[in-house]
Amino acid sequence: MPLNPFDRGIDFSGLRLPSEQDPLRNGARFVIRYSAGVGNEYADTQWKLCGHDELRSLVAAGYDFIANSEWAQGRVEEGAEAGAADGAADLAFWQSRGLARTASIYVSWDRGQPDPGRHAAIAEYLTAYENALGGYYHVDLYAGDVAILAMQQAKVIRFGWRAMADSWSGNGDWYQPGGDWLASAKRLAEVSPAHLAQNGNRWYDGEADEDVILRLPVGSHLEAVAGVL
Secondary structure, three states: OOOOOOOEEEEEOOOOOOOOOHHHHOOEEEEEEEEOHHHHHOHHHHHHEOOOOHHHHHHHHOOEEEEEEOOOOOHHHOHHHHHHHHHHHHHHHHHHHOOOOOOEEEEEOOOOOOOHHHHHHHHHHHHHHHHHHOOOOEEEEEEOHHHHHHHHHOOOOOOEEEOOOHHHOOOOOOOOOOOOHHHHHHHHOOOOOOOEEEEEEEEOOOOEEEEEEOOOOOOOHHHHHHOOO
């Protein structure tokens, strides 16, 4: 079943699901899982990486799938050389996991926002990362709305995934865990340039974050399979 605006999903790192069907029964339509750029080969990142058969298993169980690359918090500030290395590493990683061609890989910027003074280096990183993907996948960005909009306007990303930290976005107070997530998401979609948003709700004793689709497409595996990207 195709994704729809305001569908929910979860992202997590080292969590072991109670059962593969449990998130689906509780309203999750998609799952976001991680790579780590050149950190894919480091021993201390293995606990968080998407497993070899995990994508296929999740899709078979009824979910859509979205890829995220997350390593050091400031990695995307390190410019073109870092972007080229991480893009090449993630291309090989996600091909080995079966991610469909033309899907997105959301790269995380996890610190120091909003700070437009860092945007030039981030644009260099994202451009080099995209070039390293060689058209097989496309790079997009997890960050606050300030950075997402700047990178969209610079035409180095297609889609954005909005972090839950309101201070990174500067367009209102949306961190309202436990509130009316659907009403909040509909209002957020009116002011945010992002396609996905973390909404502050957490699952499994805080081990998974809840995400909501603000607008389509989002660069998912099944969107790529269907040819909508």
